[in-house]
Amino acid sequence: MNHLAATQHTPSDPARVSTARALARLLPFARPALPKLITGAFLGLGAALASLVVPLVLEWAVDGPIASGDRILIAWATLAVLLLGVLEALLVFMRRRLVLGPSAAIEYAVRQSFFERLQRLPVAFHDRWQSGQLLSRMMQDISSIRRWLAFGLILLLVNVLTIVIGMGLLFRWHWALGVVFVACSIPIWAVGYRFEQRYGVLSRRSQDQTGDLATAVEESVHGIRVLKAFGRGGHALSQFTRRAETLRETEMRKAREVGGLWFWYELVPILAMGACFITGVWLAAHDLLSTGELVAFFAMAAALRWPMGSLGFLFAFLIDTRTATDRVFEVFDAEQAVREPERPQTIAQARGELVFRDVHFRYPDAGAEEVDLLDGLDLALRPGETLAIVGATGSGKTTLTTLPTRLYDVTGGAITLDGIDVRDLALDDLRRRIGVAFEEPILFSATVRENVLLGRHDLALGSAEADRVLQDALAVAQAGFVDDLPRGLDTEVGEEGLSLSGGQRQRLALARVVAAAPDVLVLDDPLSALDVDTEALVEAALRRVLADTTALIVAHRPSTVALADRVAVMLDGRIDAVGTHSELLRTSAQYRSLIAGIERDALADTAETGRTETDPTDTATADADTDTDTDTEEVRS
Numbered sequence: 155m156n157h158l159a160a161t162q163h164t165p166s167d168p169a170r171v172s173t174a175r176a177l178a179r180l181l182p183f184a185r186p187a188l189p190k191l192i193t194g195a196f197l198g199l200g201a202a203l204a205s206l207v208v209p210l211v212l213e214w215a216v217d218g219p220i221a222s223g224d225r226i227l228i229a230w231a232t233l234a235v236l237l238l239g240v241l242e243a244l245l246v247f248m249r250r251r252l253v254l255g256p257s258a259a260i261e262y263a264v265r266q267s268f269f270e271r272l273q274r275l276p277v278a279f280h281d282r283w284q285s286g287q288l289l290s291r292m293m294q295d296i297s298s299i300r301r302w303l304a305f306g307l308i309l310l311l312v313n314v315l316t317i318v319i320g321m322g323l324l325f326r327w328h329w330a331l332g333v334v335f336v337a338c339s340i341p342i343w344a345v346g347y348r349f350e351q352r353y354g355v356l357s358r359r360s361q362d363q364t365g366d367l368a369t370a371v372e373e374s375v376h377g378i379r380v381l382k383a384f385g386r387g388g389h390a391l392s393q394f395t396r397r398a399e400t401l402r403e404t405e406m407r408k409a410r411e412v413g414g415l416w417f418w419y420e421l422v423p424i425l426a427m428g429a430c431f432i433t434g435v436w437l438a439a440h441d442l443l444s445t446g447e448l449v450a451f452f453a454m455a456a457a458l459r460w461p462m463g464s465l466g467f468l469f470a471f472l473i474d475t476r477t478a479t480d481r482v483f484e485v486f487d488a489e490q491a492v493r494e495p496e497r498p499q500t501i502a503q504a505r506g507e508l509v510f511r512d513v514h515f516r517y518p519d520a521g522a523e524e525v526d527l528l529d530g531l532d533l534a535l536r537p538g539e540t541l542a543i544v545g546a547t548g549s550g551k552t553t554l555t556t557l558p559t560r561l562y563d564v565t566g567g568a569i570t571l572d573g574i575d576v577r578d579l580a581l582d583d584l585r586r587r588i589g590v591a592f593e594e595p596i597l598f599s600a601t602v603r604e605n606v607l608l609g610r611h612d613l614a615l616g617s618a619e620a621d622r623v624l625q626d627a628l629a630v631a632q633a634g635f636v637d638d639l640p641r642g643l644d645t646e647v648g649e650e651g652l653s654l655s656g657g658q659r660q661r662l663a664l665a666r667v668v669a670a671a672p673d674v675l676v677l678d679d680p681l682s683a684l685d686v687d688t689e690a691l692v693e694a695a696l697r698r699v700l701a702d703t704t705a706l707i708v709a710h711r712p713s714t715v716a717l718a719d720r721v722a723v724m725l726d727g728r729i730d731a732v733g734t735h736s737e738l739l740r741t742s743a744q745y746r747s748l749i750a751g752i753e754r755d756a757l758a759d760t761a762e763t764g765r766t767e768t769d770p771t772d773t774a775t776a777d778a779d780t781d782t783d784t785d786t787e788e789v790r791s
């Protein structure tokens with residue numbers, strides 16, 4: 155099996171392919187809606203043809219009934235023109251009605267796939283991409299694709315066909331008129347070509363800048379408390395203004411380009427009409443054209459003005475849509491570094507044995523000269539044991555917690571769960587078996603119930619079993635405060651749970667991972683935001699859960715170390731020592747130094763916040779030796 159290593163892949167301009175090929179990538183999404191879109195195009199063409207028949211009726215009426223004074227036929231001709239007008243309006247109405255549904259369905263399908271893709275893409279992708287860029291692609295670019303399919307594409311096809319048919323008719327009346335009209339149109343194509351070159355670049359720039367602006371808004375809203383606390387609202391505003399200014403300048407340049415194009419697309423048809431007028435009058439004066447043909451010719455030229463004039467705008471629309479499509483497909487094309495195994499294996503008998511074997515890891519953006527962050531790390535968690543990881547800040551503890559669930563893939567070595575390489579397990583299966591609680595507890599805009607049962611899609615919300623699991627998990631996490639929320643378990647906890655305190659969010663996040671009932675728990679400093687009394691209660695309850703679950707806990711505090719059966723010390727990307735707290739105090743200078751630092755931090759924390767932290771030697775597991783206090787005292791001195 156080929157286990158792909160994560161490689162760097164930055165958002166970049168797509169390879170320049172033709173606009174038609176770029177837009178053809180939408181076909182798989184558009185296929186179900188194609189019959190209606192094609193019918194819509196035919197209806198649009200029908201409307202255009204109805205407008206083109208009017209000059210023919212006029213030609214017949216002027217040269218026939220009007221010349222001969224046949225009032226009945228004149229009335230019929232008038233009625234025919236009227237009916238053609240009504241038919242055109244009706245067909246346009248039907249086209250609009252018909253294509254709105256399918257184009258909205260395509261928008262829905264693209265957006266759905268886009269979101270699904272975002273969920274599937276590895277964390278390394280999300281590290282690199284700004285959220286505003288993704289948001290603007292998801293909302294603005296996909297909407298722009300819908301508008302194009304519902305309106306722009308059909309109009310462009312219909313208008314080009316109308317122009318071709320209309321020109322054919324001009325030739326029918328007199329070849330000279332056709333030649334003059336075609337000759338006058340040539341500048342339009344030249345201008346259009348130059349426009350595409352310049353406008354394409356601006357269109358891309360503007361859409362990227364819109365994404366940057368969305369990122370700025372998202373960040374400032376997300377970090378509003380920090381900005382307010384530091385009085386940096388003005389700074390955020392000036393940064394936002396600068397970006398908005400940049401976007402405005404690009405939009406102005408775009409508008410100037412479009413304005414220039416419109417100028418030519420308005421002017422050229424008028425010049426063409428003027429040239430044809432002179433030619434037509436000359437031909438009529440020399441009896442080479444009848445009066446009816448001359449009138450019909452002018453009616454036709456008038457009918458062609460809108461299709462020709464609209465080309466400029468439709469051209470700009472086409473290029474904007476091409477850019478939007480490129481931007482959307484950049485996400486679809488992003489490298490899927492964390493892949494599902496081709497032939498997933500299953501764990502027959504779950505024991506919860508997690509082993510890191512010669513694990514190497516480096517982030518994709520690490521420089522070539524940098525050594526691996528995890529540099530040949532070996533660690534084995536026995537089934538059911540609780541193992542705490544301690545290490546200097548930045549030593550890679552959090553990174554280590556992301557690897558078992560394959561948020562990132564190891565770049566060397568392997569991690570096995572019950573003897574099977576985690577890369578050989580189906581991702582859903584793996585993530586059901588290993589539950590993670592991150593240091594930063596993220597909650598979603600949903601009820602408490604939905605947040606806590608997030609990992610239990612096997613349970614129907616509100617069922618007796620779901621309620622039992624929910625209550626047990628809340629009890630372990632000491633999250634009884636939910637009963638005091640306005641709607642209890644059905645309280646919406648707001649965007650990212652910001653309406654709750656840090657400690658409350660952390661307890662719900664802990665309840666979530668407990669409710670998931672995984673074979674292995676991975677907890678990244680799970681009690682950091684709790685007050686000392688709650689922490690003691692959570693620890694006591696957590697011990698019951700940890701008694702028969704394998705757990706890997708990143709510990710920044712003595713009390714967290716106290717939860718563990720054994721402790722592993724991380725140093726230089728490896729495990730420097732493993733043992734019980736008291737063993738390590740005796741044997742590992744590195745551990746003694748880390749514990750001294752941890753205790754110093756805890757004391758400082760206590761002094762600042764009034765916390766009365768528990769000494770790990772008081773609560774350490776049964777392995778604690780009697781000489782521990784002496785050791786700790788030595789370290790302190």
Ligand SMILES: Nc1ncnc2c1ncn2[C@@H]1O[C@H](COP(=O)(O)OP(=O)(O)OP(=O)(O)O)[C@@H](O)[C@H]1O
Nearest residue numbers: 281517519527545546547548549550551552553554
């Ligand atoms: N997504 C990322 N992309 C690139 N580098 C990262 C990323 N996340 C962390 N790092 C880097 O990896 C190193 C280890 O970070 P990590 O968060 O794993 O350390 P830690 O031991 O958990 O630190 P702490 O104790 O402060 O929480 C740091 O140098 C950090 O800058």
